[in-house]
Amino acid sequence: MDLPDGLTAAPYTVEALDAVFAVAAAQQQHDIGRVDVERADFEADWARPSFDFASMTMGVYDGDRLVAFGELIGANRGEVGVHPEYRRRGIGTALARWMEGAAREHGYTAIGGPVPQGSDGDRLLEKLGYGVRWTSWVLQVPAGATIPHRDVPDGYEIRAATPDDHEAVWNVVEDAFLEWSVRDREPFEDFIATVVRRPGHEPWMLRVVSDPSGEVVGTASLVMAEDGASGELTEAYVERLAVRKDQRGRGLAQALLVDAFEQGRQHGAPRSGLSTDSRTGALSLYEKVGMVVSDTWVNRGISL
Known part of the structure; x- marks a missing residue:
């Protein structure tokens, strides 16, 4: 992965639950003004028999601190989270490219995921060539x-x-x-x-x-x-x-x-x-x- 100097990347394990949740929560607070994601969302996904940490996760670290993550959720579905303090440094791009490669290795024909309309993630994915597949509404x-x-x-x-x-x-x-x-x-x-x-x-x-x-x-x-x-x-x-x-x-x-x-x-x-x-x-x-x-x-x- 092409990361800024001083940052490292490696798959994570179930022990990273609090750290991954913290990044996801900070991202939602920044993007939509509240935190809807829960720790249980990750716990439940990670408990699936089909989930494999080694090939379906990637964390980005500043020293011992996890500052961004990428996950394959399933066929053609993934998620990337970057802490707002670490945005605009190429981390989101690096994780998107990692996710594409990991998806190919799993035999997927496409990859993508939901982002708040007009958010940093939305603009980044558009720049990287990701088209809108559908629109979602929270009610x-x-x-x-x-x-x-x-x-x-x-x-x-x-x-x-x-x-x-x-x-x-x-x-x-x-x-x-x-x-x-x-x-x-x-x-x-x-x-x-x-x-x-x-x-x-x-x-x-x-x-x-x-x-x-x-x-x-x-x-x-x-x-x-x-x-x-x-x-x-x-x-x-x-x-x-x-x-x-x-x-x-x-x-x-x-x-x-x-x-x-x-x-x-x-x-x-x-x-x-x-x-x-x-x-x-x-x-x-x-x-x-x-x-x-x-x-x-x-x-x-x-x-x-």
């Missing part, structure tokens, strides 16, 4: 806003998932997401690691809707976000929402969404949030239940 139900309740059709039921539901949930999510996402099917073990075994997860956070026969036909998974400094709950974040294709048009997605919001508030979260992107065509669904856009991100990528 919130503001604290104190009324959540309109949605009933499900007769015979349908929304409830917490049980371990017996996990494979059905995985299939519903993957079938739905692969309608518009160009990637391989996520391994079931990776799904379990990032959802069911994510630090802080409790059974009530994984919601399902079943049809009159009892079959799972839709799901929503929640993450309860905390303030990194105080530990107070800040948001119930709907990480995944999916309804089986043949069950759409019955209002199940809206009902699942509102149920997730209600569950989040009952468990102490003052507001609710999620993200969606231009591939799904779901923005209007979320606006119908009172959500408003708080941030816009672009996913930039490059063919390899």
Whole structure:
């Protein structure tokens, strides 16, 4: 890697969790004015059986201090973080080029990731030839806003998932997401690691809707976000929402969404949030239940 004098680079291990999180948090605070990322985001990703630190991570160090990092998250997806104090020194460029090489070694045909629209990262990736693949929006139900309740059709039921539901949930999510996402099917073990075994997860956070026969036909998974400094709950974040294709048009997605919001508030979260992107065509669904856009991100990528 072509780095400024005095800086070194090497893959990191799970022991770097606090250092990687610190860089990611500083970057978000600088770029969007708040910290949405959590340590559990990294812990869950790193716990996936498919994740390999030696070939999928790279840290940049100033002495013993980690000041930037790059990760391959999965097929065609990566993330780079540079502490704001170390920007405009070529570190982001070096990590982007490392990520491209690592992606080639894993057999990926493209690489990229999300950056806040108009941020330093957005401008850098554009300069490096990364085009916009899609636009993403972060939406919130503001604290104190009324959540309109949605009933499900007769015979349908929304409830917490049980371990017996996990494979059905995985299939519903993957079938739905692969309608518009160009990637391989996520391994079931990776799904379990990032959802069911994510630090802080409790059974009530994984919601399902079943049809009159009892079959799972839709799901929503929640993450309860905390303030990194105080530990107070800040948001119930709907990480995944999916309804089986043949069950759409019955209002199940809206009902699942509102149920997730209600569950989040009952468990102490003052507001609710999620993200969606231009591939799904779901923005209007979320606006119908009172959500408003708080941030816009672009996913930039490059063919390899």
